[in-house]
Structures are given as C-alpha cells and as structure tokens.
Amino acid sequence: MNPLNLLKRWSWGSSPEEDVFDPKVHLNYVPPIKKFTMEELLLDSSTTTSPIAGTVPFPLLSAEGVRAYRRALFQKEVIENCASSPFPGTLVLRDAVKKSKFINDFWTHPDTMRFVSEAIGVPLEVVMPTEIGHTNIQVQGTTIAEMASNLRVEPTAETLELSPEDRAYDPLTDKSSIIPWHYDSYPYVCVLMLSETDGMIGGETYIKKGNGEAQKVEGPQLGHAVMLQGGEVCHLAARAKGVKERISTITSYRSKMPNVYDSSYITNVRPYADTASLYPEWAQYRLRKLRDELTYFLDEADKECDPAQERKDIHSLIDQQIDYLRRTSRQMVDPEYTQHILSKYGKPAYYDAPRIWKVVRNLPDFELLASVADAERRWKPESPYWMDLQKSIETIKFGKPVQSVLGTAVLNMSSRYYMGDELLRQGLNEVFLDWFGDSGLWEMYCKI
Numbered sequence: 001m002n003p004l005n006l007l008k009r010w011s012w013g014s015s016p017e018e019d020v021f022d023p024k025v026h027l028n029y030v031p032p033i034k035k036f037t038m039e040e041l042l043l044d045s046s047t048t049t050s051p052i053a054g055t056v057p058f059p060l061l062s063a064e065g066v067r068a069y070r071r072a073l074f075q076k077e078v079i080e081n082c083a084s085s086p087f088p089g090t091l092v093l094r095d096a097v098k099k100s101k102f103i104n105d106f107w108t109h110p111d112t113m114r115f116v117s118e119a120i121g122v123p124l125e126v127v128m129p130t131e132i133g134h135t136n137i138q139v140q141g142t143t144i145a146e147m148a149s150n151l152r153v154e155p156t157a158e159t160l161e162l163s164p165e166d167r168a169y170d171p172l173t174d175k176s177s178i179i180p181w182h183y184d185s186y187p188y189v190c191v192l193m194l195s196e197t198d199g200m201i202g203g204e205t206y207i208k209k210g211n212g213e214a215q216k217v218e219g220p221q222l223g224h225a226v227m228l229q230g231g232e233v234c235h236l237a238a239r240a241k242g243v244k245e246r247i248s249t250i251t252s253y254r255s256k257m258p259n260v261y262d263s264s265y266i267t268n269v270r271p272y273a274d275t276a277s278l279y280p281e282w283a284q285y286r287l288r289k290l291r292d293e294l295t296y297f298l299d300e301a302d303k304e305c306d307p308a309q310e311r312k313d314i315h316s317l318i319d320q321q322i323d324y325l326r327r328t329s330r331q332m333v334d335p336e337y338t339q340h341i342l343s344k345y346g347k348p349a350y351y352d353a354p355r356i357w358k359v360v361r362n363l364p365d366f367e368l369l370a371s372v373a374d375a376e377r378r379w380k381p382e383s384p385y386w387m388d389l390q391k392s393i394e395t396i397k398f399g400k401p402v403q404s405v406l407g408t409a410v411l412n413m414s415s416r417y418y419m420g421d422e423l424l425r426q427g428l429n430e431v432f433l434d435w436f437g438d439s440g441l442w443e444m445y446c447k448i
C-alpha cells in the first residue's frame with residue numbers, strides 16, 4: 001500500500017477558497033544547474049546514501065502555483081487547525097495536508113515526486129504525511145490571529161530598512177543563526193520558498209565540508225526549491241533579514257530503495273508535534289519499510305547459491321533490522337514524560353543538549369560524577385537504556401561504526417563512553433536531560 005493512501009482517511013471539505021492542483025498550471029520545474037556532490041565537499045559517501053549532498057535552488061512552482069499554495073495555506077481551516085507560534089513574529093503550520101487537498105496533491109503528485117527525486121539523485125518517498133509541507137512563517141504580529149491577518153495571497157515585495165549590523169551580518173560568526181550547525185531528523189529535505197526574496201540578506205544554507213570549511217548554498221527565490229541530504233551533511237541555516245514576510249515550506253523524504261540506510265529520527269519534532277498523529281504515522285512507515293526490506297531480501301535470497309554467504313547475509317539483515325526496530329520503538333517517548341522534562345529544564349536545553357554535554361565533558365569534576373552515575377545505576381535501574389549502553393560500548397571496543405543522530409561513525413576509544421553519550425546518540429534528548437539532572441551534572445552545568 002502506498003503510505004500516502006493514509007491520507008484517504010481524512011476527508012477534505014470542498015473549500016471554495018482552494019484551487020484544484022494542476023501540474024500543467026502550478027508546476028514550473030527546471031532541473032538544478034548545479035548539484036554539490038559528497039565527493040567535491042570532501043565528505044564520505046557510502047553506498048547507502050546519495051552521492052549528491054545538495055542542489056542549488058531550482059524553479060519548482062509557477063507564479064500561479066505560488067499563489068495557489070499561499071491561498072491553500074491561509075485558509076481559515078488551515079490556520080485554525082495547524083498553526084502554532086513558538087515566539088512572536090513566527091508562525092509554524094504543521095499537518096496542513098490534513099486540511100488542504102491542494103497541498104497534499106502538489107507534494108504527492110507523481111511529477112513532483114519525480115522532480116525532487118531527480119534533483120537529489122535517488123528515488124524518494126515522503127517520510128510520513130505529517131512531514132509534508134512543514135511551514136515556517138516570519139510575519140509581523142504577536143498573536144496567531146494578528147499574524148494571520150497580515151498574510152495575503154499575493155507575495156509582498158515590501159522590504160525592511162537594514163541596519164548597519166544587519167548588513168554586516170555573518171551567519172558563520174553570528175550566534176543568532178536560525179539553526180546552528182546540525183543534522184536533520186530525516187535523510188532528505190526539500191525547502192520551497194513562498195515569499196519574495198528581493199532585498200533580503202541571509203537565508204542561505206552552509207554545508208560543512210570534510211576539511212571543516214563552509215560551502216555556501218544560496219537560499220531559494222520565490223517559487224524555487226533546494227534539495228539537501230540534510231540527515232547526512234552537517235549544515236547551518238542563516239537568518240533572513242530585510243523582508244517583511246518570509247514563508248518557507250519544507251517536506252522531508254527518505255530513499256524509496258530497499259537496502260538503503262534510513263537515518264530518520266523524530267528528535268527535533270517530538271517536543272512540539274502532535275504525538276497522537278506523529279507516533280502512529282512513524283510506527284506505520286517504519287513497519288512498512290521493514291516489510292519492504294524483508295520482501296526485497298527474500299526475492300534476492302533466491303538468487304544466492306553459496307550457503308555460507310546466505311547465512312552471512314541473513315545474520316546481517318537480522319542485526320540491521322533489530323537496530324532499526326529498536327530505534328523505532330525508542331523514539332516514541334511517552335509524551336507526558338517529554339513534556340514534564342521540557343517544563344523542568346526548558347525547551348532550549350532540549351535542543352542544546354549536545355552542546356551542553358560537550359561543555360560539561362571538559363569540567364574538572366565531570367569524570368567523577370558521570371562515572372559514579374553509571375557505576376551505581378540509581379537512575380532508572382530497570383530501563384533498557386542500560387542494555388543499549390552496554391551494546392554500544394562493545395561496538396566501540398571492536399572499532400565498529402555506530403549509528404547516531406549525527407550520522408554513522410567509528411567512535412574514538414580515547415574517552416569513556418557514558419550514558420549521556422548513549423542517550424544523545426539515540427536522539428533521546430529528554431531522557432538525556434533526566435539522566436543528566438539525576439547524575440548531578442545539570443547542577444554543575446548551572447553553576448558555570
């Protein structure tokens with residue numbers, strides 16, 4: 001079954017405000033004139049990832065397509081059901097496909113799917129319906145209603161006066177970059193621009209090259225999109241300045257090909273997404289992928305004549321799928337527990353957890369507190385994370401690669417591996433903060 005058939009259970013009201021998606025009218029695809037390969041960025045590329053790290057912006061929507069998309073987004077039904085505001089001046093719309101047939105039909109149309117797949121060089125599948133068209137809106141206003149009232153179907157070309165500081169803005173040194181260096185939760189991403197960008201500065205993406213230098217990738221203009229292998233390449237999104245509104249909409253993908261490593265996590269979305277729809281979609285897509293992997297294996301196994309090789313292959317498949325299922329399960333953290341930890345330590349600490357851990361690791365009393373915490377196992381003594389920790393320690397000891405939210409790598413054996421490392425490896429930031437607080441390390445961190 002096509003995962004997007006899931007959408008059929010939603011019934012879209014026939015909204016008079018919404019256009020019917022027509023690829024001939026709304027699409028205007030021109031292939032990207034440049035693709036950055038992993039090789040030219042000096043990044044390791046495995047056989048299980050795309051050799052393309054990202055593309056320059058390319059046209060995807062026509063002018064009519066942009067207007068139709070904006071009209072669909074700004075419907076009362078969508079704003080009322082999908083909007084949240086993490087801070088004044090910013091609106092986030094999620095799950096718009098459940099209220100807008102146009103947005104669903106645009107992203108899932110075979111032509112759109114073919115274009116994004118061609119651009120990044122692998123056949124793609126939307127990771128799950130809840131990740132179609134995650135939309136970030138920067139607009140004037142303090143409340144959702146006020147911000148929504150400032151949105152018009154016609155993109156505004158109005159610019160804002162740039163201060164000398166704005167003009168001197170360097171996203172690589174300025175700490176206010178919109179998202180600091182990071183890996184995405186999903187393997188591939190398409191970012192589509194729905195606002196005018198004339199007069200805007202910033203808004204570009206930087207990819208960290210293998211030699212540590214930053215490769216600039218221009219941000220997309222109105223109706224243009226960029227593709228990025230965001231789960232595999234470390235990148236930074238620069239803040240955009242000088243425009244009155246900025247609307248970008250993002251869809252995340254994974255490879256459709258069997259036997260290709262799926263680096264997805266839901267760490268970044270867990271704190272704010274509606275887990276009542278996120279978790280079932282996550283579980284279904286993961287189980288479907290498992291089923292596809294098993295079907296592919298069984299088909300291929302018929303061709304293998306060497307029994308020794310056959311046995312090796314089956315062991316390897318089972319090991320991989322055990323890891324895959326374990327991650328599928330571990331990522332679905334009890335939402336009440338997540339919210340409890342967020343209210344105790346704050347949302348910034350959740351997203352900042354890897355950096356906090358790095359800082360704390362260099363403090364004089366770190367070794368003592370972390371070692372005692374792990375040796376005594378007072379924190380959640382019966383939790384399966386202790387088994388996960390042991391497994392990772394063994395894997396590292398034998399120099400085997402470890403999969404983590406930061407990609408797959410062979411970890412350095414020179415420093416000890418603690419529960420904090422294990423929980424962050426798994427992208428379980430709230431569980432990490434819980435362990436961190438219990439070990440006394442949070443208190444030590446707060447003192448500095």
Ligand SMILES: [Fe+2]
Nearest residue numbers: 183184230235
């Ligand atoms: Fe990203």
